[in-house]
Amino acid sequence: MRTQYPTVQLADLTDDFTVDPYTAFAALRRRGPVHHVRFPTGDESWLVVGYEEVRSAFADPRLRNDVRHSADFEDDGLYAVGRNMLQVDPPDHTRLRTLVAREFTARRVQALRPRVEEAAGALLDAVAADGRADLVAAYAYPLPLTVICELLGVRDVDRASFRAWSTQVLALDDPEESTRASQEMAVYLAGLVQEKRRIRDAAESDLLHALVRAHDEEGAGRLAPEELLGMAFLLLVAGHETTVNLIANAVHLLLGHPEQLAALRADPELLKGAVEETLRFESPVPAGTYRYTAEPLTLGGAPIPAGARVVLSLAAAHRDPARFPDPERFDIHRDPTTTRAHLAFGHGLHHCLGAPLARLEAALALRLLLDRFPRLAHDGDGTPRWRTSLMRGLRELPVRW
Template identity: 60%
Template sequence: MHAEDSASPAPTGVGGTESLPPLVPDLAQFTADPHLRYAQLRATHPVQRVMLPHGVPAWIVTGGKEVRSALTDPRLRNDVRHSATWEDDGGFAIGRNMLQVDPPDHTRLRRLVAGTFTHRRVKALGPRVEQITEELLDALAPLPGADLVGSFAFPLPVTVICELLGVPTADREAFQAWSALIVTATDPEAATVAGQEMTSYLTGLIKDKILASTRTPDSGGPGESQASPHPSPSASASAGDGHDLLTALALAGDGDDAALTPEELLGMAFLLLVAGHETTANLISSAVFLLLRHPDQLAALRADPSLIDGVVEETLRYEPPALAVAYRYAAEPLTLGGVDIPQGDALILSVAAANRDPACFTDPDRFDITRDPAATASHLAFGYGIHHCLGAPLARMEGAIALRALLQRFPDLRLDGENGTPAWRPSLLRGLATLPVRW
């Protein structure tokens, strides 16, 4: 789960029309291996201005030191209104969410959900995550093989986050389809329609939950939302214990300054739902793919199952679920990596590029699950600073449980070349579209 700092609407940027190098010279090549392009850019300069695929300029930051510095620089803001051309940038995503606001609003919004994603509460979710995992594997066991993305890597985190927030089971397939279109980079029109449909759905869902929470048994309705058949042991926010998280957020701080506005509640639901499954699904499928592509690493894991945490961390470093964090905007002129950034300009902070910077990691293009944990832990897959991903503990737990159970159930797991080749999605995130495997 990546509850904050995944991609947001693209900026138009500022400045002249001088010739700039394209961020993506070839979409197919970039989709297959963005790290090659990031290495080229980093070798030229770790901070430079490029032309985005939709024809507008922005700064790309590819150096590990520079990305880490930018993530904690108070002059770089998340609120799109700091962009010189923010009214043309697409504005906010669905609702007003944590990855598009700055303190003090960010502090207030984050505090409302922080308690749900502590290590203690995430640990309490473990048995339910294991149960969902086993149910998915039980359904796969009679088959000779499957597309692991659609049959396992996506359904697991989708089920977990939907149960946590209280999204009805019958709605999850449609929600997953909308989410996939929203984060896909190749079809803006379809993404817009999906965003409108998701907005309408979430608005109705929130209204239903608020209504359900106010009913009493005497009025013929439940005293709380019954949307989730498996209420999570940690599904409580700072208020509303006993409710699913979305209902609790709707009721939190009712009548005081801490209360969420309707736009903020919508944004919170959108962010937690989309970030809560897209990035975790990418983590699971990428980890399986990398292990199958590196049989020596898979053999090392089978010989020493305690390396499972190393698999999760090295996957996060080597193929992070998001190529970059949310756009940053210069609230004032600043210098980054020796380069002057004008006020109002947009910056892309590439955590994927930072995680492969040879100045930060030894032999960074080698997938090695036995790396020194202290060194690997410095990766930026979950961001850094005040926008560090709230859902990191949940993502790590789901990834470890999923991989351990999958490899135990299917000791002969292998790529299935007869039914296609693994394909990366052209997306704002970094994940496989398909992963055909056999067992």
């Protein structure tokens, strides 16, 4: 959206924004907490980089999730893949969230522990004799994908295709391929919904069956057709992509900090701290979903017009020295009350329902991996190859043991 406020070229602030966005964020924070920026992709937005401003913006009712508040919105009646609870505001958000909240309570998540351990063990068994592997492809990706697909009721034979679609949907380097993947995933999900609809076995208890019943039996008052599709998309993609990157990022960071890896091996109680510090230091979700200003407002001293797109940078907020001492240091020994102040799962109404499941999967994945392979190390120089994606994650993680 056009603005008289100075526009900052993020590409001018760092050698490679994909590899190192933090240098650019630090430069911006020194100037102020909110800026109008142009991303390396060419997109322009208002970017919030200060921790307190990001946290308060999450709860500001003047910032809406519904894209229809954007001045650039063209109402063609379509969304990328349906319409989900991250794209709407109350009361629709409350209605949609309520439909799935019970599946992600602490009690329900803990009941999944044996299955997560079983799946992780099987994946490690499959590669143990090889002595080396790409940990992303062999472990970090298939583990959360297996769990969420079983939770929703996606067949084993469909998972390879789904993995490819999901990766491409979130990619930033090829918009045409991303659009194609979204369309193919929408067709697949529509077919899956029809399949669930044909199966009227009361014993079927997967989450997608429950959503189909909410649509068919209770009508649009509970779940409209585009919402059914959108919720299936959100749960499948968000339900595993974040955890894939959390697991891989944690392993990469621990291998790059051998003294902290040794401390973790010596004291398993540090496992929670390792997960939380990874969420802060290399947040799998570097920014919240787009917000749009429902009215003109001033945020962090910046005058933002109505209809503007606002990006809440979690990655920047998590390196804010005003909130986290020595923020550029990865440290699993941090005071838990400080580390848990991170915003990796959002804040307020849109706090991620899947946070307990992501934490459980990551902690179990790390514990089982480190127990199984006491000599785990980078297979190479450890230089990370980051994905050009909406997520902060590695393309691959070569390891040996």
